[in-house]
Amino acid sequence: MPGRFTVEDTINTLSAIFEKYKDERVFVLATICCGKSTLVSKIPGCVDADDIAFVDITEEELEVINKTPWTKEVGDTVDSLVYRNVIVKPGFPVFGTVIVDCDIVVYLDRSEELLAEHCDKRRKSFLDAKAIKEAVEQDWNCHKELGSKRFYYVTMLG
Numbered sequence: 001m002p003g004r005f006t007v008e009d010t011i012n013t014l015s016a017i018f019e020k021y022k023d024e025r026v027f028v029l030a031t032i033c034c035g036k037s038t039l040v041s042k043i044p045g046c047v048d049a050d051d052i053a054f055v056d057i058t059e060e061e062l063e064v065i066n067k068t069p070w071t072k073e074v075g076d077t078v079d080s081l082v083y084r085n086v087i088v089k090p091g092f093p094v095f096g097t098v099i100v101d102c103d104i105v106v107y108l109d110r111s112e113e114l115l116a117e118h119c120d121k122r123r124k125s126f127l128d129a130k131a132i133k134e135a136v137e138q139d140w141n142c143h144k145e146l147g148s149k150r151f152y153y154v155t156m157l158g
Helices: 007-020 036-042 049-053 059-065 072-085 112-121 126-146
Strands: 026-029 094-096 104-110 150-156
Touching: 007 026, 007 036, 007 104, 007 150, 026 126, 036 094, 049 072, 049 094, 059 072, 104 112, 104 126, 112 126, 126 150
Parallel strands: 026 094, 026 104, 104 150
Antiparallel strands: none
């Protein structure tokens, strides 16, 4: 289901996907500053992977994930925490930056121009967001090659 959507269109599209696959495990993948937290707050039953992944972590793990700029070491630590702590359950879609065990993956993409604008608004590094986006896309492509999940791609305009 490729498409380009406003935030409201995105909410409606995601809600339709979530309803269609309510008995399956759905994961929504996106980089930072792409709107995951906004969408989680507007769609009932959704979960932010960060709210699960970063509970009960060590001081060392916290120190690594808070490093800037984003590096492979930071990404590997985040991946490890997500894999260890995040479980996707049917009827409770999870939004995050690392694909975990699930049946359906929805990739939320945003143009570099809009991503830069949102990073600026949130005082986040655009370079970090781009680096994370590249890692997210690599994860997406690896999982698509495996062919064991259903995939949806949505480009947000708003």
